[in-house]
Amino acid sequence: MRNVDIGQAPEDLQREQPNWGLWLFGATLVTGILLVAAMLSPYIRHQFAVSLIRQTTPYTQLAFTRAVSLPVTVVRGEAVDVSFTITNNEGKPVAYRYLISSGSGSTLQSLSSSGRTVAAGATWEVDTSVVPKCAQSACRVQVSLPQQAESIDFMFESENTTKHK
Amino acid sequence: MLVLAIVVNIIVLENIDLPVVRPVLGFWFVLVLPSYLLFTTSVWRKCTPPERLGYSVAATIFLLMAAGLAVNEILPLVGVSRPLDADSILVTCDLINLALYALNIRYRDRSELGFSFAEVSKQEFRLLMTASLTVVLAVLGANRLNNGASGHVAMIALGTAVLVGFFSVRWMSYTRESIMLIVIYLTSLGLLLTTSLRGWYITGHDIQQEYQVFQLTEGHGHWSMAYDPGSYNACLSITILPTELGQILHVDSPYVYKLFFQLIFALTPILAYGIARRYFNRGISTLAVAYFVGFPTFFTDMPFLNRQEIAFLFVGAGVLAATNTVWSWRRRQVSLIVAGIGMEVSHYSTMYMFVGTLGIALLCSYALRIFIRSESKPERPHLRRGQRLRAYGLRNAVTFSLMFAFIAIVFGWGTLATKTTGQVLTTGGGALSSHSISLNLFGKAAISPEMALTELRDDTLKSRGSQAALYLPTSAVAAASTPVVDQPTTPLTTIGRAADSVGIPVVALNSLVRNFVAYGEQLFLGIGLVSLIVSRRRGQHLVGRQFFCLCIGSIGMVAANTVLPVVAADYGPLRAFQQGLLFFGPIIVIGSMIVFQPIGRYGARIATSALCLGFFLATSTVVPQLMGGNLAELNLNNAGLYYDLYYVSPQESSAKSWLGAQPNVFAYQIQASFLQEKFYFTDPFSANGYQAVTDAYPTLVLRDSWVILAPPTVGTNHAYTLTPANGALTEYKYPTGLLRQYKDVVYTNGKAVVYK
Numbered sequence: 023m024r025n026v027d028i029g030q031a032p033e034d035l036q037r038e039q040p041n042w043g044l045w046l047f048g049a050t051l052v053t054g055i056l057l058v059a060a061m062l063s064p065y066i067r068h069q070f071a072v073s074l075i076r077q078t079t080p081y082t083q084l085a086f087t088r089a090v091s092l093p094v095t096v097v098r099g100e101a102v103d104v105s106f107t108i109t110n111n112e113g114k115p116v117a118y119r120y121l122i123s124s125g126s127g128s129t130l131q132s133l134s135s136s137g138r139t140v141a142a143g144a145t146w147e148v149d150t151s152v153v154p155k156c157a158q159s160a161c162r163v164q165v166s167l168p169q170q171a172e173s174i175d176f177m178f179e180s181e182n183t184t185k186h187k
Numbered sequence: 188m189l190v191l192a193i194v195v196n197i198i199v200l201e202n203i204d205l206p207v208v209r210p211v212l213g214f215w216f217v218l219v220l221p222s223y224l225l226f227t228t229s230v231w232r233k234c235t236p237p238e239r240l241g242y243s244v245a246a247t248i249f250l251l252m253a254a255g256l257a258v259n260e261i262l263p264l265v266g267v268s269r270p271l272d273a274d275s276i277l278v279t280c281d282l283i284n285l286a287l288y289a290l291n292i293r294y295r296d297r298s299e300l301g302f303s304f305a306e307v308s309k310q311e312f313r314l315l316m317t318a319s320l321t322v323v324l325a326v327l328g329a330n331r332l333n334n335g336a337s338g339h340v341a342m343i344a345l346g347t348a349v350l351v352g353f354f355s356v357r358w359m360s361y362t363r364e365s366i367m368l369i370v371i372y373l374t375s376l377g378l379l380l381t382t383s384l385r386g387w388y389i390t391g392h393d394i395q396q397e398y399q400v401f402q403l404t405e406g407h408g409h410w411s412m413a414y415d416p417g418s419y420n421a422c423l424s425i426t427i428l429p430t431e432l433g434q435i436l437h438v439d440s441p442y443v444y445k446l447f448f449q450l451i452f453a454l455t456p457i458l459a460y461g462i463a464r465r466y467f468n469r470g471i472s473t474l475a476v477a478y479f480v481g482f483p484t485f486f487t488d489m490p491f492l493n494r495q496e497i498a499f500l501f502v503g504a505g506v507l508a509a510t511n512t513v514w515s516w517r518r519r520q521v522s523l524i525v526a527g528i529g530m531e532v533s534h535y536s537t538m539y540m541f542v543g544t545l546g547i548a549l550l551c552s553y554a555l556r557i558f559i560r561s562e563s564k565p566e567r568p569h570l571r572r573g574q575r576l577r578a579y580g581l582r583n584a585v586t587f588s589l590m591f592a593f594i595a596i597v598f599g600w601g602t603l604a605t606k607t608t609g610q611v612l613t614t615g616g617g618a619l620s621s622h623s624i625s626l627n628l629f630g631k632a633a634i635s636p637e638m639a640l641t642e643l644r645d646d647t648l649k650s651r652g653s654q655a656a657l658y659l660p661t662s663a664v665a666a667a668s669t670p671v672v673d674q675p676t677t678p679l680t681t682i683g684r685a686a687d688s689v690g691i692p693v694v695a696l697n698s699l700v701r702n703f704v705a706y707g708e709q710l711f712l713g714i715g716l717v718s719l720i721v722s723r724r725r726g727q728h729l730v731g732r733q734f735f736c737l738c739i740g741s742i743g744m745v746a747a748n749t750v751l752p753v754v755a756a757d758y759g760p761l762r763a764f765q766q767g768l769l770f771f772g773p774i775i776v777i778g779s780m781i782v783f784q785p786i787g788r789y790g791a792r793i794a795t796s797a798l799c800l801g802f803f804l805a806t807s808t809v810v811p812q813l814m815g816g817n818l819a820e821l822n823l824n825n826a827g828l829y830y831d832l833y834y835v836s837p838q839e840s841s842a843k844s845w846l847g848a849q850p851n852v853f854a855y856q857i858q859a860s861f862l863q864e865k866f867y868f869t870d871p872f873s874a875n876g877y878q879a880v881t882d883a884y885p886t887l888v889l890r891d892s893w894v895i896l897a898p899p900t901v902g903t904n905h906a907y908t909l910t911p912a913n914g915a916l917t918e919y920k921y922p923t924g925l926l927r928q929y930k931d932v933v934y935t936n937g938k939a940v941v942y943k
Contacts, residue, residue, distance in 0.1 A: 037361065040312040072334040073327040076387060079837040081936045085845055089933035089943050090855070111841065111936075176931040 078113035082170045085109075087147065092176040096161070101151040106165050106174065108148070110140040118146065118170075124154035124163045131155050133163075156180060192216060192284065199277045199435055213436040214447060217280055221247040224287035229296040233513040236365055237461025242522075244454055245504035247283075248428065248497060249529045254279045255427035256532075259410050269408025271427065273434040280435065310361040314354055318370045321347045321377030329384035329822070338812070338823040341381050345807045345823075348374050352477050352803060356796045359469055367473070368457050375480050376453035378807075381822040383445045383490035388835040390821075391491025394444060395833075395864035397425040402440065402869040403876055405430045412605050415876020421605035424497035424533035444493050452489065452496035455769075456480050458503030463773040465510050466730040470792065471780075474799045475772030478708070481803035484765040487820065487829070495762070498537035501529035503769055505541070509584045510734055519584040524592050531600045535607065536758050540744050540766055542593045548733075548740035549585050555723075555732060583733045636671040636917045639910035644669070646911075647886040657889055659929050664885045667922035672905050674828055674918060676816050683815035694816035700805045707802070708775055715771070715778030716742070738774060741767035831899045832862050832907060832916075839897045842939035843868065846893060855943075856892040858883040860906035861916060866895055884908045885925055894926060894942040901938055 059066040071077065086092060087105035096102050110116050119137035123130035133152040140146045154161050159180045166173035195216040198209050225231075225243035234242070255271065258279050262270035269275075307315070321344055328341025351374045355367065362370075389398045396419045404410045404426040412420055420426060429443045436447065459479045463472035479485065489496055505526030511519055531538040601608035634642075648665065651658055658664070676694060683693045719735060730738070741763075748763040768775075779798055783791035804810045811817035812824075819827030821834070846852060847868040853875065859866050863880035881887065883894050883906070899905040906921040926942045934941035 037306075037308040040307065040309040045312075069336075072336045073331050073340065076330070077334040081838050081841075081938065083841055083845065083934070083936040085934040085941075086931075089849060089931075089941075090851070092931055092933070092943075111837070170937065172935045172937055174932045174935055176933070 080112040080114075082112060082116070082118070082167065082172060083107070083109035084165065084167055084170075084172045084174055086165075086174055086176070087149070093178050095179045095181045096154065098180040099153065101153050102163065102178075103149070103151045104163065104165065105147075105149045107145050108140060108167065109145040110142055113142055115139055115141050118167060120148065121166050121168055122150070122152050122163065123166070124152070124156055124161060126156040126158040126161055130162070130164055154178075154180075188220070192220070192281075195435070196277060196281065199273050199437075202273070202437075204437060210436045210438045210447075214432070214450070216284070217251070217432060217435050218244070218247055218451070221250065221280075221283055221287050224284070224291045227296055228291050229294045230290075232296060234511065235461060235464065236368060237457050237464065238507045238511070240368075240454060241458040241461060241500070241504040241507050244451070245500050245526065245529060248424075248451070248500065249525065250283055251280075251431055252423040252428055252529070252532055254283055255431050256410075256423060259427065263409070271404060271410065271430050271434070272408045276431050276434045280431070307366070308361050310354070310358040311363065311366045314351060314358065314362060314370045315366065315373075317347055317354070318351050318373035318377070321351060321374055322380065325377040325380040326384060329381060332385060332823075332825055333387055335825065338825075341823050342809060342812055344377055344381055345809045348378055348807070349800065349804060349809060352800055355473055356470065359473065364469065367469075368460065371456050371460055371476055371480075372453050375456040375485075376449060378480055378486040379449040379453055379490050380446075382486050383449045385821055386834050387837065388840050389441045389444070389869070390835055391833050392488075392862060392864075393419075394491040394493060395862065395867060397422075397493050398441065398444065399864075399867045399869050400426050400876070401429045401433075401443070405433055405440065406870075416606070417876065418535060418605075418607040419494075420876060421601070421607040422494040422532070422534055425494045428497065429493075445490075448493045448496055449490060451500065455496070455499050455503055458500070458507060459769050459772060462503065462506050462510070462769060465507075465512075466734060467773045467776075470796075471773050471776045474776045474796060475768075477799050477803060478772045478775050479765075479768045481799070481806050482708075482765055482768055483806050484761045486807075486822065488761070489765070491833070492762070494534040495537055498530050498534035499766065499769070501526045501533060502537060502541055502766065505530070506737065506769060509737075510581060510731070512581065516582045516584060519581075520586070520589055523584055523589065524596070527593050527596050528600075531596045535597075535601055537766065538593075538597060540758060540763060542590070542597065543744045543747065544737060544740035544770075545585050545590060545593060546740070547743035548736035549587065549590060551736040551739040552583055552585065552732060555736070581731050581733055583736070585733065585736070634913040636910070636913070636915070636919075639912040639915070640669060640671060640908075640917055640919060642912040643884065643908065643910050644886050647884070657891075659885070659888050659890060659925065663925060663928065664888070667885050667925045669885060669919040669922060672918045672920055674818060677812070677819050677824065677826070679815035680813060682813055686814060693814050697811045697814065697817045700811075704802050704805050707798075711775045711778030711782065712742070712771055713778065714781050715774035715776070718777060718781050719774065734770075738771045741770040828916075831905070833865070835865055836898065836938055838936045838938035839865070841936055842895060842897065842934060842941055844870070845934055846895065846941055852893070853878065856881060856889050857895070858888060858892045859895045859897070860884070860900060860921065861908055865897075882908055885922055888926070890929065891943075894930065895939065896921070896923065896926070896942070897939040901940055 056066075060070055085107055087107055093102060104122060106120075108118050108120065110118070117137060117139045120135060121132060122134040123132045125131050133155065134150060136148070136150075138146055152163065154163055156162075160177065161180055162175050162177050164173050164175035191212060195212050197203075198205060198212065203209070222240075222243045225246055226239050231239045231242050255276070258270045258275055262275060267275065324340055324344035324347060328338065328344050331340050332338050351370060355362070355370060359367075389395055396417075400415055400417075400420045400422075403414045403420070407414060410420075410423075410426045410430070414420065429448070432447055433440055433443045436443065438447075456476050456479055460472050460476045463475040467475070489499075505523050508514070508522035508526060509519055511522070514522070527538065527541070530541055597608065644665075648661060651661070655661060676697075679687055679693055687693050716738070719730065719738075723735070745760060745763045745767050748758055748760040776795060776799070779795045780791050783794040783798075786794060808817060808820045808823060812820070819830065821827060821829035824830065825834075843866050846857070846866075847870060857866060857878075857880045859880050860883050863882065866880045867878055868875060883896070888894060896906075900921050900923070904921050904923060905918055907916050907918050909915075910917045930942040932940060933943045
């Protein structure tokens with residue numbers, strides 16, 4: 023039994039073969055032009071790259087190391103442990119500089135800062151302590167990366183005993 | 188063949204990671220080879236190529252799921268704790284291939300099944316090249332968008348799809364049907380990939396939960412309802428099947444769905460063509476496929492509904508089996524039941540829809556017996572093919588006993604085996620009781636987004652009751668306003684501005700065209716249906732009674748999805764219409780031909796084709812994108828509703844990974860704005876079927892919870908929430924200052940922020 027229409031040419035029309043030579047010439051020409059253009063033009067190379075390969079999305083991660091146990095009360099005048107990580111996902115080594123500051127209102131006072139170059143894909147683990155300076159009992163400690171415009175923070179009450187969230 | 192199979196065995200057993208080679212060979216080994224072995228047997232003797240293809244691929248997928256389930260249940264009894272790891276799956280696939288090879292040797296079809304490429308005409312070659320170009324451009328276009336470049340290449344891909352559609356009709360006489368099937372496949376695949384390949388991570392709505400249950404199965408090397416009692420986990424198409432593919436192919440897991448499931452689903456339009464071809468000529472069937480793939484749900488939503496993609500394949504194969512002209516009545520029924528099992532284990536809702544369709548079709552067939560005279564021989568003078576002639580007088584395979592069999596399948600799998608039937612009904616009932624879906628189209632007054640948000644705010648504050656201390660202070664959240672925001676349209680392009688300058692209201696025109704397409708398809712369907720009924724009364728049968736009743740059944744289910752909340756909550760009219768197009772696509776074409784009948788037979792054909800193409804230009808958003816002033820679509824833009832809701836950036840993924848790595852993370856509720864499922868943990872170490880991410884609408888935020896904010900909230904402060912009052916998504920401005928006041932910012936990466 024011959025199946026319907028598989029490989030069967032329509033009966034009532036003359037069928038023309040493709041012009042293989044022309045197709046081959048056209049395909050070779052287009053490929054050649056694209057290759058030459060890619061070699062000569064950085065713009066074309068970039069267009070090829072964004073069409074074919076996943077490009078790196080540059081960003082930096084800033085996070086507290088122990089996010090669930092940040093202090094909620096702190097004895098006034100005593101040091102507070104601040105642990106955080108900076109992960110470099112920028113796709114290249116980056117010189118990071120962090121700033122730790124504190125305050126009770128919108129204006130914060132700088133407490134500590136440091137810097138280091140972090141390799142692409144690497145994480146800088148910072149474990150330090152600062153003595154917060156706050157005018158009121160409600161106090162905020164902020165860790166920021168000014169160059170990356172990123173910051174994390176936690177709030178606590180200045181008291182005489184220390185508890186954890 | 189044997190050598191390649193041995194190569195695959197060695198690659199998998201030695202766990203050799205060969206990019207491109209292993210996925211290609213693996214896909215061939217798991218799916219293409221068994222399908223080919225079945226395709227070339229005499230089991231499907233005398234069946235048309237689309238049927239053979241549908242039956243073979245559906246049977247292979249059925250075998251893979253069934254064998255995977257058997258291995259999953261049996262191997263643990265003999266001490267294998269991870270039965271779905273690569274080695275067990277490899278042996279399973281080897282056994283399937285060997286069995287099918289033996290079947291193929293014993294029952295090989297001696298008829299000519301191949302075709303010679305040397306015979307390809309120039310028109311066929313052009314069509315094949317353009318369709319292939321659609322696929323290539325779709326991939327490049329999606330990559331470019333993912334890398335932050337423009338959507339121009341993706342739009343050219345849609346443009347080439349339109350060209351393929353035009354020349355498929357124009358050159359029909361020069362094109363063999365077998366070539367047309369390849370063209371349909373490639374074009375459909377291109378359309379699907381423009382959406383499915385968006386994003387480097389899992390992008391989309393349902394696919395987030397589909398991916399989670401896939402990862403649960405792959406992570407455990409075992410499928411069990413105990414890992415997640417939800418209805419998603421009951422679908423073998425998104426648990427066992429992707430695990431089998433993933434273990435052999437060894438690709439980045441999201442690409443099992445983003446690429447390989449689309450390679451499978453792109454076969455469904457071929458089945459739609461096969462169904463239409465039972466009763467109609469090539470022209471009508473080709474246009475019916477154009478309506479099927481041109482319907483927006485096909486390429487904007489189906490790539491996010493992988494379980495339904497597989498289930499649709501069974502629907503197509505089932506309908507082809509039910510209307511098969513060379514099989515006995517009993518064989519058609521048994522085949523339909525097997526397809527029903529495939530449907531049920533693939534996607535429960537598709538099965539319910541199909542059972543509803545069969546039920547209405549059965550009632551319809553009884554009604555026809557009463558009101559319309561019995562079948563007479565078709566009087567259409569131009570009918571030539573014997574198979575098409577036989578299709579009109581087929582004995583109805585849909586009977587009460589078949590219905591009972593289908594209900595038994597639903598009961599067996601949904602109720603007894605996975606205990607998920609009740610959940611689906613609860614979802615619908617919940618939607619009804621929460622008034623999230625109106626009982627009918629016209630009965631409920633429209634509720635503005637502002638009113639809906641106010642109602643949400645009031646209701647959630649009231650529902651706090653004695654647990655108010657767990658939430659952010661009532662006084663603070665009550666004072667934080669959440670004004671409604673409108674989704675912006677894309678800016679006018681040069682063409683759009685030129686049109687606007689001569690007085691053409693582009694934005695209004697886009698809206699008008701959208702409505703025209705939506706109502707136009709319904710109108711043509713209605714006209715087509717009436718013409719079928721009239722012709723039946725005159726004793727002329729454009730389609731057989733069985734198929735006619737199935738069309739009525741599918742239309743009935745679309746209607747049910749529009750007006751019945753219990754059904755709509757779980758499926759929705761658009762998905763129902765997409766499923767219905769498998770049946771009534773050709774009827775829409777007939778309806779439009781009747782509308783254009785006054786301009787003559789030839790003119791009507793041209794106008795019908797032009798209209799279909801015009802519909803596709805509008806629904807694919809090629810024209811609106813060229814003009815601007817339209818809601819941005821995900822496959823063409825890095826903007827718009829779907830982009831805001833479903834696109835996952837690397838920063839969001841990193842934020843989720845960081846949160847997942849926190850000790851005892853589930854001790855606190857995780858909250859986010861819609862789509863919350865985007866933040867389900869999916870890596871093998873933290874995937875948890877019991878994880879819930881709740882809405883972060885200000886009145887719902889808990890004091891101790893984790894709150895993840897991501898784009899568009901980070902950046903524009905816009906967020907989304909489901910407002911039960913109008914059953915819709917409402918976009919609003921998020922008061923981030925509230926979170927800063929009461930919570931710590933514990934993580935940031937510039938685009939995603941986690942509060943605690």
